[in-house]
Amino acid sequence: MGTVLRLLSVFSVTLAALAFQPPTSRPPYLPVPPQPAAALLSKSKLKPIHPNAPPPGFFRTFAEEQEKSGDEYQLRGNAELETSSMIIKADEIDYDGETKIATARGNVRFESYANGERIQADHGDYNTDDETGHFFDVSGTSPAKINARPGVLTSSNPFYFEGKSADKLKDKYILHDGLITDCRMPGAWWVLRGPTFDVIPGDRAIAYRSIFWMRGIPIFYAPAFYKSLKKNPRRSGLLTPNIGNSSRRGKMVGGGYYWAINRSYDLTYRAQYFSERGVAHTVDMRGKINEHTDFGAVIYGVNDKGIMIGDTLTKQGGVLASFTGRSSLGHGWEARADINYLSSFTFRQNFTESFTEAIFAENTSTAFLTKHWSSFGTNIVFDRAEVFQITTNNEDKLITRKLPEVQFITRERRIWDKLPVYFSLDSAAGLLQRQQPLYQTRDFVDRIDFAPRVMTAAYWKGFSIAPAFSFRETHYGSSFEGTQANGNNILRSSREFDIDFSLPSFARTFKAPKWTGVDKIKHVIETRASYRNIAGVDDFAKTLRFDEVDIISNTNEVEVSLTNRFFVKGKDGNVNELFTWELAQRRYFDPTFGGAVEPGRRNVVLSSADFTGFAFLDGPRSYSPVTSSIRYNYKINLEWRADYDPLRQHIVNSGFSAGYRSDAYFINVGHSQVRSDPLLSAPSNQFNTQFGIGKENRRGWNAGASIFYDYRKQVMQFATSQVTYNSDCCGFSVQYRRFNLGNRDENQFRLAFAIANIGTFGTLKRQERMF
Numbered sequence: 001m002g003t004v005l006r007l008l009s010v011f012s013v014t015l016a017a018l019a020f021q022p023p024t025s026r027p028p029y030l031p032v033p034p035q036p037a038a039a040l041l042s043k044s045k046l047k048p049i050h051p052n053a054p055p056p057g058f059f060r061t062f063a064e065e066q067e068k069s070g071d072e073y074q075l076r077g078n079a080e081l082e083t084s085s086m087i088i089k090a091d092e093i094d095y096d097g098e099t100k101i102a103t104a105r106g107n108v109r110f111e112s113y114a115n116g117e118r119i120q121a122d123h124g125d126y127n128t129d130d131e132t133g134h135f136f137d138v139s140g141t142s143p144a145k146i147n148a149r150p151g152v153l154t155s156s157n158p159f160y161f162e163g164k165s166a167d168k169l170k171d172k173y174i175l176h177d178g179l180i181t182d183c184r185m186p187g188a189w190w191v192l193r194g195p196t197f198d199v200i201p202g203d204r205a206i207a208y209r210s211i212f213w214m215r216g217i218p219i220f221y222a223p224a225f226y227k228s229l230k231k232n233p234r235r236s237g238l239l240t241p242n243i244g245n246s247s248r249r250g251k252m253v254g255g256g257y258y259w260a261i262n263r264s265y266d267l268t269y270r271a272q273y274f275s276e277r278g279v280a281h282t283v284d285m286r287g288k289i290n291e292h293t294d295f296g297a298v299i300y301g302v303n304d305k306g307i308m309i310g311d312t313l314t315k316q317g318g319v320l321a322s323f324t325g326r327s328s329l330g331h332g333w334e335a336r337a338d339i340n341y342l343s344s345f346t347f348r349q350n351f352t353e354s355f356t357e358a359i360f361a362e363n364t365s366t367a368f369l370t371k372h373w374s375s376f377g378t379n380i381v382f383d384r385a386e387v388f389q390i391t392t393n394n395e396d397k398l399i400t401r402k403l404p405e406v407q408f409i410t411r412e413r414r415i416w417d418k419l420p421v422y423f424s425l426d427s428a429a430g431l432l433q434r435q436q437p438l439y440q441t442r443d444f445v446d447r448i449d450f451a452p453r454v455m456t457a458a459y460w461k462g463f464s465i466a467p468a469f470s471f472r473e474t475h476y477g478s479s480f481e482g483t484q485a486n487g488n489n490i491l492r493s494s495r496e497f498d499i500d501f502s503l504p505s506f507a508r509t510f511k512a513p514k515w516t517g518v519d520k521i522k523h524v525i526e527t528r529a530s531y532r533n534i535a536g537v538d539d540f541a542k543t544l545r546f547d548e549v550d551i552i553s554n555t556n557e558v559e560v561s562l563t564n565r566f567f568v569k570g571k572d573g574n575v576n577e578l579f580t581w582e583l584a585q586r587r588y589f590d591p592t593f594g595g596a597v598e599p600g601r602r603n604v605v606l607s608s609a610d611f612t613g614f615a616f617l618d619g620p621r622s623y624s625p626v627t628s629s630i631r632y633n634y635k636i637n638l639e640w641r642a643d644y645d646p647l648r649q650h651i652v653n654s655g656f657s658a659g660y661r662s663d664a665y666f667i668n669v670g671h672s673q674v675r676s677d678p679l680l681s682a683p684s685n686q687f688n689t690q691f692g693i694g695k696e697n698r699r700g701w702n703a704g705a706s707i708f709y710d711y712r713k714q715v716m717q718f719a720t721s722q723v724t725y726n727s728d729c730c731g732f733s734v735q736y737r738r739f740n741l742g743n744r745d746e747n748q749f750r751l752a753f754a755i756a757n758i759g760t761f762g763t764l765k766r767q768e769r770m771f
Contacts (some may be wrong), residue, residue, distance in 0.1 A: 037731070050113035056084045059128065061095070061182065071097030079104075083128050086112050100129035108135065110168075114515035116143040117203040119166060126168070132169040140166075140173070142201060144757055153731050154697055155756035161197070162434025173199045180207070182756055183729035190214050190730055190755070192225070204228050204235075234260040241272065241731045244763040248307070252275030252763070264288045278305040278317070280351070295325035302351050309549065310671050318347030329369075330693050337367035345388040345397070350744050353768060355708065355718040358741055361388040374435055379407040381430070389437070392455060398436040403444070412455070420458070426451045434485075441485045441544060446477035449549055462504025471495045474549065479542040490542055498532040516569045516743035521578065526563040532607075533557075540596035540605075553605040554594025559586045568634075582629040586611060602680050612643055614653045615680045625652060636660040645676075652676040667691040685711040690721075694771045699726050704770045715740050722770045729756045735764050 054060050064077030075081070079093040082101050092108030103125045106109075110119040110133070111125065117140065123133030131323040141158040162185075163178025171394055175197040182187045194210030207225040211218050228235050256270030265287040267712020272280045283326045288294040302658070304317030308770060323339040342363045349358050362385065367447070369380040382404045389396040406429050412422040431444040455468035478485055505526045512521040512663045537554045544550060561584035568578045597603045599619035608617050612627055625645040632638040642654040652675050659668040668690045674681050702724040708717045719738040724731055735750040752762035752769075760766070 019057050040153045050084070050087075053082060053084050053087075053113060059083045061093075063093070065270060081128075085114055085131065086110065086126075086128075088126060094277045100127050102126045102128060105586050109142075110135065114171075117141070119168075121166070124182075131170045135168075136165045138163050140614050142199075149551070152759065153726060153754040153756045155182060157182045157184060157728055157729055157756065160188070163197075171200060173197075173201070180205075181720040182758075188729070189727050199460075200229070202229055211254075211372050229754065230440065234263070234266065236248075236260045240428065240759075240761045241266070242761075242763040244749060244751070246274070246276075246746055248276070248744070249274040254763075255281075256282075265568035276305070276528065277307070278303045282561040289327075292329075294329035295323065296585075297321070297323045302345045302347070307670070316344075316346050316350045318351075320348060332371045332373055333369060334371070335369050336368075339365045339367065341365075342386070346743075349741060353765070355739070356740070358744070359717075362386065363388075375411040376415045377407075377411075378411075381405045382408065396437050399431040399434065402546075403433070405432070405447075409754060415711070419456075421454065421456045424453045424455075426453075428549075432544075432546060434546060439484050441478055442487065445544065447546070447549075448473070448475040449473075451476045457528070460504075464502045465499065466501075467497070467499040469495075469497050472552070478544060480544055481542065482605075485544060490538065490539055492537060492543060492552075494534055494554075496532070496538040498530065500528070503527045512568065518570065520569065522569075524565045524567065526565070528561045528563075530559045531557070535594075537594055537596070540594065548609065550608065551604055551606045551609060552663065553596035554590060554606045555605070556589040557586050557607060558589075559584060559611075561585075576633070578632070578634055580629075580631045583626060584611075585626045586624040588624070591622050597621075600679075612676070614643060614676065616643070616676065617644060618677055618679050621647065623647075648676075650675060653681070664702075666693075666704075683712065686717075687711065690770075692770065694724060696771045697726065698771070699728065701725055702771055706770065717741060720770065724771065726754075730754060731756075733762075733764055733769070735768070735770075737768075 016513060022653060028470040036684040055622045060080070060082045061073055061075055062080040062082075063075035064079075065075075067074040072098075075093040075095070077091070079090050081088045081093050081095055088102055088104050089107075089109040090104035093102055093104045095102040103123075104121075105123045108121040108124055110117075110121070110124070111117070119135055119138055119140035124133060124138075126133035132676040133331050139160070139162040141160055143158050144156055155317075159180055159182045161175055161178055163175040165176045166178075167176075170677070177195055178197060179191045179193045180197060182265075183189045183191075186531050191212050191213050192207055194207045196208045197205065197210075198208070199205040204304075205227045207222070209221075209223060211221050213219065226235070226237060236259045237257070237259055241253065241255040243254075246250040249653040252272055252274050254270060254272035256268060259267045259269075261267060266285070267280075268284040270282045272282075274280065280300070283299045284297070286294075299319065299321045301319040302317040304315045306313040306315040308314075319341070320343070321341040323337065325335075325337045327335045329335055340363055344757045345361065345363075352358050352446040364385045365383070371378050380401055383400075383402040385400050387398045389398070408425070408427045410423070410425040412424045415423050417423045427450045429448045430446075432441075432447055433443055433445060434441050449472070451472040453468060453470035453471060455466060457464065457466040469749075472492075472494045474494075476490050476492070477487075479488045479490045480486075481488070483637035504522050507522060507524045508754065509520050509522045512518050532555060533556050534552065537552060540553050542657040560584065560625070563582045564575060566576055566579040588607075591597070593603075593605050593607065596605050597617050597620050602615055602620065603617040603619075604615055605617065608615065608624070611624055616625055623646070625643040625647075628640075628642050628644065630638070630640045637660075638658045640654070640656045642651050644650070645652045651673075654671070654673045656672075657668070660666065671687045672684065672686050674684045676683075686708065688708045690704065690706040690708075694702025694704055703722065705719070706719040707719045709715075710717050713754045716738065717740055720735065722733060722735040733752040733754070735748075735752075737748040738748065739746045739748075750762070750764035750768065752760050752764035754760040
């Protein structure tokens with residue numbers, strides 16, 4: 001018994017000595033006293049948020065010197081107090097296990113494991129139970145919430161904050177008399193200073209009576225500034241005002257409001273005042289009715305005060321509206337719509353901010369129901385297309401409409417498993433209309449089209465042959481006579497036989513030049529010929545024109561083509577097509593296409609339209625132009641498409657484009673030219689280029705320019721230049737734009753200021769930026 005007592009005595013003395021010596025390793029976890037046994041058991045089953053942190057319901061202490069008296073802990077020298085959700089480090093920490101309050105003094109550092117916030121302070125106290133605390137003379141960081149999307153500058157910098165004091169109220173932080181920024185400190189590019197900042201990490205941040213400072217200069221004051229910190233924020237509020245200047249529209253100032261109606265709908269309204277032209281309004285609404293249905297609608301209009309053209313005040317205002325939507329209706333049916341309304345082409349030319357829209361003379365609307373199953377498909381189409389005539393009166397236009405048209409199609413399907421014979425079908429029935437300055441049809445002209453097709457294919461030692469036969473029956477409820485449409489029905493019956501023939505390809509592999517960077521190149525030569533005969537179209541001149549179905553004509557023709565391809569095999573083992581050159585031409589044994597082609601006028605038939613995009617039939621002819629297509633892809637991307645007409649003995653149209661990019665450097669050039677007879681196509685000769693150095697998130701200076709120049713008119717139709725400087729946390733962009741479209745000669749200046757991970761403020765829109 002005495003021996004046992006001596007051993008217990010020695011063990012007690014040893015424990016006492018260890019309690020007042022600096023620990024040499026991580027001490028064991030201590031339970032938080034006192035707690036009900038059931039609550040402690042349920043918490044201890046949870047995993048800690050941070051690796052190696054104590055499990056819920058326990059805490060850990062560490063210090064050079066530790067004292068414990070009941071439930072009170074005194075930690076001195078490199079003191080630490082850690083729970084499953086946070087850690088406090090300081091020179092001194094007093095912790096009361098009964099009240100769960102820790103008081104820290106000297107070089108206090110607090111870190112929240114839940115959201116990653118870190119606070120440095122002179123002193124403070126913290127309640128580990130309800131997770132509330134008060135810190136004084138604070139600074140700290142909060143992890144960046146990077147929302148990488150086009151038009152938003154991103155940075156990995158955390159948000160920095162400083163203040164006289166800060167309160168942590170469970171999941172909320174309140175900063176008093178402080179500042180925030182996401183720039184590196186000190187020497188931040190921008191800071192937001194205010195008496196109170198109310199922040200809920202992952203939810204939102206509110207600054208009251210704050211002033212935005214840029215390089216020590218106050219820029220603007222906000223009574224209340226709200227920023228959502230959610231991953232996909234949606235909250236109603238005023239949009240950032242914008243200002244700008246245009247030589248044609250004058251000074252510009254605008255603002256707007258975003259209304260988050262609910263989780264599924266939102267609406268944006270923006271107004272812009274142009275001192276010379278009036279007020280422009282934009283309404284944008286989006287909605288998601290359910291998981292299968294969504295829509296978007298935009299209305300843009302201008303109340304134009306008018307502009308002096310000569311001695312006349314001309315008003316060019318109008319309205320542009322668009323609607324897009326889709327819905328999955330079940331049982332394989334799907335509905336889609338893309339509806340566009342334009343009050344006048346003159347309005348779009350003068351008020352659009354897009355050069356492409358300004359020169360694009362079409363406006364189309366389409367809505368359809370569709371279902372596809374097996375090899376079958378059904379479409380119910382509603383379609384309206386406007387093509388504006390570029391004349392002295394830009395409002396002259398050609399309109400075609402389908403209201404509606406029902407289509408039933410069958411893709412190639414095998415008729416009998418034992419024979420390679422395939423059947424397909426195109427059929428449609430609809431009510432159509434066409435109107436243009438010289439004439440118009442009835443409001444509803446019925447057209448029924450039925451076209452079955454049978455084909456087969458055979459292969460032997462690299463040779464392939466694919467013959468096909470089809471007939472087409474098309475009924476029209478109206479026809480064309482002279483210069484006017486009448487109500488006389490016509491039935492067009494045509495028969496078509498075509499055959500494709502391919503020879504075996506010729507290939508050779510040889511050693512590649514050193515500049516290619518590969519060892520070998522494979523050269524492949526492909527040859528192909530096809531024959532087509534269409535007969536039975538005896539009333540081509542009486543057929544009304546709505547789409548490609550109506551330009552079918554008689555023909556008896558052969559097409560031959562030759563293709564050269566060069567392949568290289570990279571070091572990664574992938575085979576890439578380095579260079580391709582395709583040549584093709586058609587020989588017509590019926591120069592008049594069954595009487596469809598008349599001399600001295602622009603003729604468009606199916607045989608010319610599906611061969612090249614440029615009209616070339618101004619009278620009967622026995623052969624087409626030679627089409628050439630060259631593509632090259634190695635370090636630079638190059639493409640040149642051209643048509644050489646032996647009848648005119650020169651290239652009648654050409655389109656060239658080339659592009660190169662190396663890291664941040666880029667250049668793209670393009671040239672298009674039309675030299676055909678003016679009767680066929682209006683002559684043109686245009687050049688465009690884009691070049692610069694920069695990327696969307698590249699730090700430092702970025703600059704670029706884009707130019708569209710018309711050689712014939714000797715006018716630079718459109719030009720853009722942009723200079724951007726991005727720091728580690730913000731960016732500045734200045735853009736100059738120039739329009740010269742004849743009836744529009746205008747200079748514009750755009751400005752934008754971007755704050756990383758937050759957004760962009762100014763008049764330079766995301767879709768207008770070069771980077």
